[in-house]
Amino acid sequence: MIRVLLADDHAAIRAGLRMLLATAGDIEVVGEAADGATAVANARALRPDVVLMDVRMPGTDGVTATRQVVDEGLADVLVLTTFDLDEYVFGALRAGAAGFLLKSAEASDLVDAVRHVAAGDGVVAPEVTRRVLAELAGAPDRSGPAATTGSSLPADLTPRETDVLAALGQGLSNAEIARRLVISEATTKTHVSRVLAKLGVASRVQAAIVSREAGIV
Structure with missing residues (x-):
């Protein structure tokens, strides 16, 4: 329940x-x-x-x-x-x-x-998330947790994790990321968890903001 x-x-x-x-x-x-x-x-x-x-x-x-x-x-x-x-x-x-x-x-x-x-899975309504991310990209606020990352990404972020981060920046759900990268949803969840941990953020939407600010989308 x-x-x-x-x-x-x-x-x-x-x-x-x-x-x-x-x-x-x-x-x-x-x-x-x-x-x-x-x-x-x-x-x-x-x-x-x-x-x-x-x-x-x-x-x-x-x-x-x-x-x-x-x-x-x-x-x-x-x-x-x-x-x-x-x-x-x-x-x-x-x-x-x-x-x-x-x-x-x-x-x-x-x-x-x-x-x-x-x-x-924090992607509730992808079209809403994408619109908000576009607004944030146009006028970034660097006062929040995601701002501490700036435009640089952690050095230990793997190429696959970078791909996942880019997908998060586009507002994709776990299922959509799995289809794009041709991996299972379970593997996708593992990658998302690792990305969040390496970025030091609390949610996938914060990770998406970092992705936008880093210019990898």
Whole structure:
């Protein structure tokens, strides 16, 4: 069972998300939060697999909450967005969010997104990720974790790992990377994990930002 924590300041949205997720059968909503501070506190207490995190909330916003949840290893964070593509969303990515979810998503897309993130695959909606990465490439913010890498890549990154990093920069999922490189998904997951470790980043989306900033896409 995938344990999910909902963080959004609108009770109606939380109710709608809870109702949609209840149809999945393998997803359980274990808690809710109306602000970032409560989201972090509940993540510590409940240890969910995934936090659905709105970025705009009163008090502690979703960016700050995402950074705390990721830094403490409490859960993977899936950002809730209305597709504004503003500085809040960019900040959440650099804070370690695993991916995106549009609030207008269909029920099946919502369920699939939660399952993907719980499985370690942060590419939720590739077209969204690619658009955000394009925005970031146009106006990079070097204040986040990915910025510490700069334009250089680790010397111990293998050619195959570089290929995987380039694919991450294009917003590809594990399945798409596996098909492109003609390897298994299990092998792809291993390569992605090694790339993240060598780059010193918390999520595949952060790795994608590094890929863009390094100019290997």
